Amino acid sequence: MGLRSSRWYAGDDRNSYIHRAWMRRGLPADAFDGERPHIAIANTASDLTPCNSHFGEIAESVKHGVWAAGGVPLNLPVVSLGETNVRPTAMLWRNLAAMATEEMLRANPIDGVVLLGGCDKTIPSLLMAAASVDLPAVVVPGGPMLTGTFRGVPLGCGTDVWRLSEEVRAGTLSREAFLESESSMIRSRGHCNTMGTASTMACMAEALGMTLPGTAGTPAADSRLLERSHETGRLAVDLVRRGLRPSQVMTRGSFLNAIVTLAAVGGSTNAVIHLLAIAGRLGVPLDLDDFDRTGAGVPLLADLQPAGRHLMDDLHRAGGLRAVLKEVEDLLDPAALTVTGRPLVEHLAGAAVHDEAVIRRRAEPVLPDAGIAVLRGNLAPDGAVIKPAAASPHLLRHRGRAVVFDSVEDLHARLDAPDLDVDETSVLVLRGCGPKGYPGMPEVGNLPLPAKLLAKGVRDMVRLSDARMSGTAYGTVVLHASPEAAAGGPLARVRTGDPIVLDVAARRLDVDVPDGELAAREPVLDGHARPLRGWERLYVDHVTQAHQGADLDFLLGSSGDTVGRDSH
Incomplete structure (x- = not known):
């Protein structure tokens, strides 16, 4: 079979002696005979990532599965990013987590990997790493909490x-x-129980073909997740023996399937950036227009918060992701593979909807057209996004006077000021919060509404920024305006009082001032990040824009397994 791990363990020289001797801490002698695949369990468990704190139990089930299939399981703690605790934003370190995981997978004597992720950035970073190393890999999503x-x-x-x-x-x-x-x-272990970014990325992993089909959305506290984890451990060994790699699974057809899935479940806008980043690591052609072309006419079928009424354990009870995908099977690429070696669509046989209040039939959707809408215009020449399913229909075509905030700090200082010149028709604009600007592109795009308007009963307004928003958030929120203000984007030249025109049906986002006047204005760059050292400096110097996935420019394209250098 020619196992990769044999490059470390085979032979009778000093180096192979050292590698074997230091690993003989309970492993059987035949662990090094070149016949048993060594499977890393890339584990993002951490008490400071509370949504992933139960991964020790999941890892044990994966280990049992690996042993049962004749492999050797090896726990590999990797960078863990807790959305609720990390400041200023977990997104600042997604690329660092991906890079660190990639290097650990590349550097160690392993043949394949099981990726344990849950909280928002952990599944994207693990998939980015797996795409770059291109060793056999499979994801176990940690699952949503109970309601x-x-x-x-x-x-x-x-x-x-x-x-x-x-x-x-x-x-x-x-x-x-x-x-x-x-x-x-927070009733139990697990990540957010809405169709936020964590649940969305679990669904994306399954739609991409990178999970054992039927796993995404299994609640964290459900014993069936441990059963699936055991099966995944067995599958990881089989993946190595078959030589099936992420680049063979995550093809362009798989990404288009993920875009269909994103619309059908009403998933997070953050998935746009993460899917672009994963595709970028693989060299798969994918851009913002693909999200509009492929997702625009897809109906919203999962009636889940924040776009609907129900929660993730309801989705699982009602038939799960497979039941949703069965309803849109004709929109899926029939050739796109999964880690089983069989196409995704083959795994939809027998899927059934058990509660039509939670999973709507194709003929009676929550919304007929639910995909992420990509907007362009003189405010976002490289694109911006909006999630119509989470917006107020009457605001999807709107003209209003801009009320501009130059930073998060400026927003907090002035938003509730009694003399703020704002009404319900205004457009709240926040800039300086893109990939370079904050830095890290924080989830602040769903700006809170001014207190004096809340007191009048206003619950939604058009909001515009170069930031992201939580997948659990809602409202008429235009995000990811690209290029961002800190990169010289037109958002830096908007002034309070400028008329902002939003027309989602026409896919337009503009400021109604003459182009010459807009270009002649001095850009406002107050508060933008200018780090001097460390990761932030590397990040700001090399991060790409939102429409490119906000990855580091020197990490684009899969480099594959380059092991073979003699480190001794």
Whole structure:
């Protein structure tokens, strides 16, 4: 079979002696005979990434599966990014996590890898790493938490944080009641139970063919996740023996399947950036226009928060992702493979919808056209995105006066000022929050509404930025305006009072001032990042724009397994 790990362990010289001797800590002698694939378990478990804190148990099930299939499992802790704790934003380190994982996979004597991810940036970073190294790989998503309730009402993790906090600011919910709900929000292990970025990227991994089909969306506390983890461990050994690599699974057809899936489940806008980054690592041609061409006419079928009413354990109970994809099977690439070696569509046989309130039939969708809309115009010549499924229909075509904030700090300082010149028709503009600007492109695009408008009953306004927003968020929010202000984009030249014109149906985003006047204005670059050292300096110097996936420019394109250098 010619196992890669044999390059370390085979032979009778000093180097192979050292490699074997130091690994003989419970491993059987035949672990080094060149017949048993060595499978790394790239584990993003961390107490500081609470959504992934249960991965030790999942890893044990994977290990049992690897042993059962004749492989050798090896736990490999890798960089873990906790969305709720890391400051200023976990996205600042997605590329670092991907690069570090890539190098550890490349440097160690392993033949294949099981990728354990859950919280938002962990699955994207692991897939980016696997794409670059191109060793046999498979994902186990850690699963959503079970639904908590507060005063008899189900809580959508993330989504209801935004909703309840706005009600406090509006004066319709007491701060005491808001804080009381805190202990009810997180009922069990697992990531957010809405169709936020974590759930979305689990679905993307399955649509890309990189999970054991039927795994994405299995709740973290469900014993069936451990069963699937065991099966995945067995599959990882089989992947090595068959030589099936990520580059053979994640083809252009697989990415188009992911775009269809993104629309059908009402997934996070963050998936756009992550899919572009993964494709970039593989050298697969994918751009923003593919999201519009492929996803625009796809119906929203999963009635899940934040675009709908239900939560992830409802989706699992109702038939899961496979049932959703069965409804749009004709839109999927029939040739795109999964890690099983069989096409994704073959794994949809027998999928059924068990609750039509949660998973709608194709003929009665939540929305008939639900894909991420890509906007262009003089405010975003390289594109911006909006999630129509989470927006207010009456605002999808809108003209309003810009109210501009130059940074997050400026927003916090002035948003609730009684003399802020703003009304419900205004367009809130936040700049300086793109990949280079903050840096890291934080999830601040869903700007809170001014307190005086909340008090009047306003609950949505058009908001525009070069930032991202949480996949659990909602509203008429235009994101990822590219190029960003810090890179010289036109957003840096917008002034308070400028008329902003949004027309989602026409895919337009413009500021209604003469082009010559806009170009002649001095750009506002207040507060933009100018790091002097370390990772932030490397990041700001090399990060690409949002429409390119916000990866580092020198990491684009798969380099494959380059092991063979003698380190001794």
